Amino acid sequence: MSRPTARVLTLLELLQSGGTRTVAELADRLGVEGRTVRRYVDQLIDLDVPVESVRGRYGGYRLAPGYRLPPLMLSDDEALAVLLGLVAGRRTGLTTAERTASETASAKIRRVLPQHIARRLDTLLEALAFTDQPGEFDTPDAGILLTTADAVRHRRPVSIRYTDRDGRRSERTLHAYGIVAHAGRWYVTGKDPEIGEERTFRLDRITDARALPGSFEAPVGPGPEQRVLSGFAAAGYRHEVTLRIHATAEQIRMHLPPSVASLEEYVPTDGEGRAAGRWLRVELRAERLDWLPPVLASLDRPFVIERPEELRDLVSALAERLGSYARHA
Known part of the structure; x- marks a missing residue:
């Protein structure tokens, strides 16, 4: 594709993004002079693309409202990015379309890919692995x-x-x-x-x-994202857990993210009234408790279980099992 033709297509992409673009802005984006921009606009008009001229201090060019653009054109890199996005979205459930719609969209793009790009895409998909298994997701309308x-x-x-x-x-x-x-x-x-x-x-x-x-x-x-995560951490579950952990927020967050637990400052004192170090109170809710002892063990920091008593029993049982394994090694 010749450079003038490529610049005309780039100009069309800039205009179709919406709003009025000044001649100076378009010239800067295209790397040309103002009179060249006007010549490119004339070429678009010759192709029946309704480019309007807007007069005034903030004038420039824009597409006529309601104009239906020609068929979508993607570069090789853009087509590859769209296809990978469809694959990832289908795997993670972050798509609003049914699975068949996602697959037909992928098929349409693949059919028009140059053969060498299609081969490279197939090679990538064969080499690509996900850490989670694909599941059934309830996607929104x-x-x-x-x-x-x-x-x-x-x-x-x-x-x-x-x-x-x-x-x-x-x-x-x-x-x-x-x-x-x-x-x-x-x-x-x-x-x-x-x-x-x-x-x-x-x-x-x-x-x-x-x-x-x-x-x-x-x-x-x-x-909004922090509000959602905080809502998850405060949601009603079977068990309410309160811990005190002698660690930084960063150390705790590596094992208990905001969607799982909330943190607040806790300053205990020793018998003489001196600060006993940096502690944080951790509160979380869970349907089950059996996953928490291994998490606390991997955190490898001093902690105190305020509630529930059942969690203390589970932690003690894990410690006994680990000690038994070590003695019989």
């Missing part, structure tokens, strides 16, 4: 996802119909702060104005979403 995203962007209340994990259905209003992808699922977090509390909902459990009139103020403090 694309329309619901886009409606919710629009409500987040414009700070508009949104009405949702939701089915919780116990099958209970409800309809509620949400001031949505953000959308978060975590561990193969999509979540929306925000405030329920009727009860005045922050809530997090799985998007695949929302059966209907519609924007409502009005607006709300953006919250201050942690971002």
Whole structure:
């Protein structure tokens, strides 16, 4: 592809990204002079691409509103990036399309790839391995996802119909702060104005979403992702665990991330009133406790179990087993 032709296509890509582009901006992006930009615009107009000229101080060029662009053109690197994204998204569940839609999209792109790129892609996929096994994910409806995203962007209340994990259905209003992808699922977090509390909902459990009139103020403090992780750490489970660990937050977070446990400063004192070192109180909730003793052992830092008593028994049992293994080695 000749350089002038490549620059004309680059100009089209810049214009189709939306908004008005000044001649100076386009000239800088293309590495040409202003009069050359005007010549490239004329070439697009000759190809029936409706490029509009906008006059004024902030004028320039833009595509006519509502114009349907020609078929999508991707470079080799772009096509490879899209295909790998589809593969990774299907493996992790972070896609809004059904599996068949993802596969047909991949097939369409593969059919138009140059043969040498297709061969290299096949080689990559044969060599590529994932640490997790592919699973079945409940992906959200694309329309619901886009409606919710629009409500987040414009700070508009949104009405949702939701089915919780116990099958209970409800309809509620949400001031949505953000959308978060975590561990193969999509979540929306925000405030329920009727009860005045922050809530997090799985998007695949929302059966209907519609924007409502009005607006709300953006919250201050942690971002949506941190709010979701904090919500997971505080969710109701069978066991409530409280520990004191003599370690830094970084050391603890290597084994107990924010989605699992919350941390707060704890300053114990010895018998003479002097600070006994840096300790952190760790609180978490879990359905089972059997995974915690090995985690505490791998942390390899002094700790105190405040609750529950059952966890103390499990830690003692693990210590006895390890001692037995060492004696019989």
